[in-house]
Amino acid sequence: MRHKKLLAIIAAGCILAESIPVSASESASTAEMLNISITNDENTLSPFTYVSGTGLTANRLIYDTLMTTDTNDNIIPWMVEDDYEVVDFKEYTFTLREGQKFHNGNPVTAEDVKFSFEYPSSQNVSGQRKVCDKIDSIEVIGEDTVKFILKEADINYMRDGFCYIRILDDSVYEGIEDGTTVTDTVGSGMYRLEEYKTGEYYKLEAVEDYFRGTPKVKKINMPVMRDSTAIQQALLSGDLAASTGSIGMEMLDTFEAAEDMQVYSNPGFAPTIININNGRAPFDNVDFRNALAYGIDVNAICETLYGDHALPGTRGAVRSDLDYALEGLEYVCDKDKASELLEGLGYTEIKDGIRLDSEGNPLSFEIITYSGNDTRSRICELVQAQLREIGIDIQILSLDMDTADAYIWPDFEVSNGRDYDLSTWGWSSSNSLTYLISLCSSDFSVGTYNVCGYASEKFDSIVNEKLSSVSSMEEMNSMLKELQTVIAEEVPLITIAYPDTMQVCNTSMYNGWVSGKGMNVVNIFSFINVQ
Amino acid sequence: MKKRIYHYLVILVAVIVVNFLLPHLLPGSPLKSLVGENPGDMTAAQKMGILEAYHLNDPLWKQFLYYLRDLFSFHWGNSYSKRQPVTTLIASRMGWTLLLAGSNMILSTLIGTALGAWSALRRKEKKDLPLIISTTILDSIPSFWMAVILLAVFGVKLGWFPIYGAYSMWENYTGVKRILDILHHLALPLLTMLVTSLMGFFTTSRYSVLQILNEDYVKMAKMRGIPGNRVLIWYIMRNTLVPVFTMFMMEAGYLLSGSVLIETVFSYPGLGTLMQEAVKARDYPLIQYTFLIASVMTVTALFLADILYSKIDPRLEVLNDT
Numbered sequence: 001m002r003h004k005k006l007l008a009i010i011a012a013g014c015i016l017a018e019s020i021p022v023s024a025s026e027s028a029s030t031a032e033m034l035n036i037s038i039t040n041d042e043n044t045l046s047p048f049t050y051v052s053g054t055g056l057t058a059n060r061l062i063y064d065t066l067m068t069t070d071t072n073d074n075i076i077p078w079m080v081e082d083d084y085e086v087v088d089f090k091e092y093t094f095t096l097r098e099g100q101k102f103h104n105g106n107p108v109t110a111e112d113v114k115f116s117f118e119y120p121s122s123q124n125v126s127g128q129r130k131v132c133d134k135i136d137s138i139e140v141i142g143e144d145t146v147k148f149i150l151k152e153a154d155i156n157y158m159r160d161g162f163c164y165i166r167i168l169d170d171s172v173y174e175g176i177e178d179g180t181t182v183t184d185t186v187g188s189g190m191y192r193l194e195e196y197k198t199g200e201y202y203k204l205e206a207v208e209d210y211f212r213g214t215p216k217v218k219k220i221n222m223p224v225m226r227d228s229t230a231i232q233q234a235l236l237s238g239d240l241a242a243s244t245g246s247i248g249m250e251m252l253d254t255f256e257a258a259e260d261m262q263v264y265s266n267p268g269f270a271p272t273i274i275n276i277n278n279g280r281a282p283f284d285n286v287d288f289r290n291a292l293a294y295g296i297d298v299n300a301i302c303e304t305l306y307g308d309h310a311l312p313g314t315r316g317a318v319r320s321d322l323d324y325a326l327e328g329l330e331y332v333c334d335k336d337k338a339s340e341l342l343e344g345l346g347y348t349e350i351k352d353g354i355r356l357d358s359e360g361n362p363l364s365f366e367i368i369t370y371s372g373n374d375t376r377s378r379i380c381e382l383v384q385a386q387l388r389e390i391g392i393d394i395q396i397l398s399l400d401m402d403t404a405d406a407y408i409w410p411d412f413e414v415s416n417g418r419d420y421d422l423s424t425w426g427w428s429s430s431n432s433l434t435y436l437i438s439l440c441s442s443d444f445s446v447g448t449y450n451v452c453g454y455a456s457e458k459f460d461s462i463v464n465e466k467l468s469s470v471s472s473m474e475e476m477n478s479m480l481k482e483l484q485t486v487i488a489e490e491v492p493l494i495t496i497a498y499p500d501t502m503q504v505c506n507t508s509m510y511n512g513w514v515s516g517k518g519m520n521v522v523n524i525f526s527f528i529n530v531q
Numbered sequence: 532m533k534k535r536i537y538h539y540l541v542i543l544v545a546v547i548v549v550n551f552l553l554p555h556l557l558p559g560s561p562l563k564s565l566v567g568e569n570p571g572d573m574t575a576a577q578k579m580g581i582l583e584a585y586h587l588n589d590p591l592w593k594q595f596l597y598y599l600r601d602l603f604s605f606h607w608g609n610s611y612s613k614r615q616p617v618t619t620l621i622a623s624r625m626g627w628t629l630l631l632a633g634s635n636m637i638l639s640t641l642i643g644t645a646l647g648a649w650s651a652l653r654r655k656e657k658k659d660l661p662l663i664i665s666t667t668i669l670d671s672i673p674s675f676w677m678a679v680i681l682l683a684v685f686g687v688k689l690g691w692f693p694i695y696g697a698y699s700m701w702e703n704y705t706g707v708k709r710i711l712d713i714l715h716h717l718a719l720p721l722l723t724m725l726v727t728s729l730m731g732f733f734t735t736s737r738y739s740v741l742q743i744l745n746e747d748y749v750k751m752a753k754m755r756g757i758p759g760n761r762v763l764i765w766y767i768m769r770n771t772l773v774p775v776f777t778m779f780m781m782e783a784g785y786l787l788s789g790s791v792l793i794e795t796v797f798s799y800p801g802l803g804t805l806m807q808e809a810v811k812a813r814d815y816p817l818i819q820y821t822f823l824i825a826s827v828m829t830v831t832a833l834f835l836a837d838i839l840y841s842k843i844d845p846r847l848e849v850l851n852d853t
Contacts, residue, residue, distance in 0.1 A: 198619075223700060230679075230694060230798060402557070
């Protein structure tokens with residue numbers, strides 16, 4: 001009996017010893033194996049099964065795209081030669097670089113590229129379908145050259161289309177009606193999916209003969225870990241080298257003080273917004289919305305919540321450091337001006353500090369926020385306090401994400417209307433050239449993200465007159481500036497901030513981490529020296 | 532007995548209906564799960580087409596008929612969000628939850644009952660006070676907070692236990708090594724559950740023993756000079772069984788769904804997290820069938836309890852008959 005106990009203890013000891021986290025390689029510029037947590041189970045990681053932006057991040061390691069964005073968010077060729085041709089933003093001709101293979105050994109051909117841009121149109125995949133439906137025809141010219149002709153000129157297609165659509169092996173998907181049923185994850189990216197266990201983990205293995213060079217990390221293990229506290233603890237303990245998820249501001253000091261931990265803080269493109277229901281009185285009045293904009297101290301909220309780790313929003317609704325951002329649209333908190341506007345609208349009578357409307361009802365509104373998002377809840381509290389100073393009462397309604405979405409964006413279709421006063425909100429990115437148009441056009445086939453129900457003749461006429469005839473970046477930028485002017489005047493929404501993306505990596509295990517504008521640290525440039 | 536079976540059949544029918552209705556009554560749409568990350572990018576017609584393909588635009592009664600057909604033909608379909616058969620998903624997770632929650636049930640019953648009885652027997656010596664205070668404090672700590680504390684101390688600071696998963700995912704252990712590895716991973720989540728679920732059994736057992744200690748037959752047994760251990764086991768503990776057993780069967784009903792938070796913190800691949808993910812994704816098939824299984828389990832536990840009560844305490848059978 002004693003022997004059995006002893007054996008059990010020894011065996012347990014062996015397991016403990018073998019469970020010690022992955023050790024660093026000598027130089028740490030390369031690594032045999034890294035554990036990087038993924039914050040969601042993203043199914044087989046194929047372009048038709050991943051479910052969120054986290055999946056897109058991991059999927060990019062397995063699937064390649066014709067173009068990609070570098071650390072400065074510039075668009076660069078990836079699978080294709082540098083001498084690609086663009087005619088009037090309508091015709092694009094690319095030649096594939098040599099030596100590209102899918103993980104099953106098949107060569108990447110122009111036919112695969114054509115298939116990859118045609119197949120999503122028949123699938124239930126939101127973003128890809130929209131992009132692929134813009135194509136009029138695709139012509140294969142020889143083994144490695146392909147020409148795209150769009151239905152209409154689209155200056156943004158390089159980013160929205162060629163940086164986004166993953167190249168598939170047509171032999172894997174050919175003849176398959178529903179792409180989600182394909183269980184083989186076969187891409188041509190720098191890592192192949194070695195194993196996936198539902199809800200538990202992914203194992204990726206480097207493609208040694210990858211056409212851009214051999215990845216510096218041979219194996220990446222990705223356990224599915226949803227709890228942010230557990231992820232942070234695992235990073236501190238060395239069980240994880242990195243995570244696809246971000247860290248909160250409250251953990252910043254801890255990680256900055258921790259040994260071998262590097263915090264990567266990069267400008268983020270995901271805005272934090274206060275949506276205003278433009279279709280509901282009194283928010284349908286421009287002066288009232290302006291009163292809100294003057295009453296809310298955006299810069300103070302940004303400073304309080306994010307410190308130096310966010311760019312404050314502006315009235316122009318785009319990052320103020322973008323090429324086409326109009327200067328001088330910073331929010332100015334002016335309570336007197338806000339009060340003046342409210343009084344001009346007839347809200348002169350005040351009872352218990354709250355203004356009354358013409359029928360004697362208090363100006364009291366609800367702001368919807370996600371219950372699990374502490375930062376947004378804090379924004380609501382600050383807005384509540386600030387608007388009270390100008391006589392507007394705000395009630396905070398904290399709902400789970402899907403319930404909130406059902407009020408703000410029912411069935412994810414803006415033409416279905418909306419049922420809210422104010423809400424906190426966010427989009428995953430705002431750097432697309434068509435962002436403002438999607439956000440504010442009242443033609444809901446174009447303004448697919450117009451969850452505020454904003455309708456402006458001025459805005460729409462600029463889009464209708466100029467968008468289809470844009471033939472250069474200068475013209476596009478000029479149009480976007482005009483749109484910002486309109487938005488700044490009419491305030492369809494209030495952009496609070498663009499929080500930085502903050503991630504943590506263990507540099508003793510591996511020090512090749514690369515990060516950049518709006519970029520997750522788990523990206524292709526972290527694992528390869530681009531040749 | 533027949534009457535009881537009818538009662539449970541009615542409950543089962545209600546469970547089936549409610550499990551169908553619940554996800555449909557939740558605000559929100561499963562569209563996001565069906566079409567991926569940017570549902571706003573699809574046209575209204577495309578979205579409508581997808582909802583139609585999944586019969587989600589049909590009247591509710593029609594959808595209910597589809598549900599009944601699938602339920603009884605055991606064609607439970609694919610999860611909207613996981614793109615895999617619901618049965619495969621449930622099967623892959625159930626074992627881990629049964630291991631975690633089942634181990635907890637057994638241990639918390641044994642330890643909680645024993646501590647409760649010990650505390651009651653020592654009440655006059657006032658030795659039970661620290662025990663009562665400590666169990667009360669432990670019970671008042673939220674399970675997720677306890678999980679984080681244990682994880683930080685025993686997982687990170689001391690490094691004694693792994694902090695995620697149900698086994699070493701990156702190793703291929705077999706045999707005894709595999710079993711030890713699983714137990715090693717089980718330790719922290721189990722300890723968390725145990726600490727936070729002891730109180731129920733502790734108080735039930737304590738107050739039952741306190742009550743029974745004052746019964747005439749116990750006093751009589753002591754006066755007759757029956758040995759203390761015999762009185763304890765056959766006169767006291769045996770009669771404590773009924774309330775403890777009730778508690779045990781109630782816990783059994785929550786076996787599959789009671790460990791959601793703990794599974795999330797420890798990235799334990801159980802059914803609790805699957806249920807939580809299903810609700811978040813408005814994944815109707817997955818919500819319906821995971822909750823159905825959990826509900827059926829509760830009903831079964833109650834049914835078994837009903838049957839077994841009379842075996843444990845024949846007096847209850849007589850009461851039922853009258």
